[in-house]
Amino acid sequence: MLRHFAIVPAAGSGSRFGGETPKQYQSIAGRPMIYYSLAALCRSSRIDRVWVVLSPDDRWWRQYDWTSLGHKLETVYCGGASRSASVANGLHAAATAAHDDDWVLVHDAARPCLSQANLAALCDELADDPVGGILAVPLADTLKRADDQQRVARTESRHGLWQAQTPQMFRYGLLRRVLAEYADGTDEASAVEAAGLQPRLVRGDASNFKVTYPADLRQAEQILQGRARVDE
Template identity: 75%
Template structure:
């Protein structure tokens, strides 16, 4: 019987956010942003263990008590210079526990609003899939391509376009090989695609946002508060 494991790469600096500390540690609803991300994964009964991959020089993690998240959480200080390196190092750290056919869910540290329903849907829809896949949302807005002067060069058709989210879920052995062979990718699905496979898109919605800019923090807090009230 295959198991499900999660890896959260959290070695980045969040430079686009412009804060003095990595954005995963910024306060959100009274806790660090990453706490909400890890809490969602640790609470999911389908996931057996969660590895958070930190930078070897991380100075922020130890300032908080993470024991409330329970025994599933494991911390490894082996983050790399890129996302692909951090995930690859996390996969290597998990090799004594995870079998090649087990599922690995890779989730962004800065996506604190993933819901239990989304996690269940991802695991259920991919249970018998030969490749694996990812949460994603169909593109709803009109897309404009800009020129060098930030003027509209063209309007791009959005038919068939999806916005990739996370978790992205693939078999351990396949994902590890794909990332090793294609380290230039920006997400796990890209590595699987480069290896010649076609990941499945599992529909999610915009509430599974990635906190990238300061305004996103307020939106994420509103989403979390609404769920708590319901």
């Protein structure tokens, strides 16, 4: 029976976010943001093991107690200079457990609001898919192309455009192979696309957004607190 593993690359500094503390350790409701991303994966009965890939010189991780996340979580200090390098190093660390046909879900540390429903939908819809795929949402807003003076040059059609999210779910063997050959992409799906394959788009929702700026922390906190009240 095929298994599902998860990798969370968390070696970046989050430079667009600002401040001395890396973005993944910014506080949401008293916990570091990355806690919620990891908790969503560790809580799922579908996920067998979760690797969090940290920078070799990370000095924040050990300041927190992660024991509530349970036995699935494994920490490796092998983050690279880019996202793809960190994921590739995480895949190498998972080699003792994963087989080529097993599924790997790569999730952003800065997407703390991943729901169990979206995670289940991703696993279910891709169960028999020959390629794999990603959570994504169709673009709803009107798109404007800017010129050099930051004025509208033209309006772009949003027809057929989707905003990529994570997790991104592919076979272990495929993901190792394409990341070794196509390491310049911005996400795992772009490496799979560069190899000539077409990942499937699994519809998620806007709550699974990526925290990018300080103002986003409050929005994430509101979503998480709202879910906690529903679960009570």
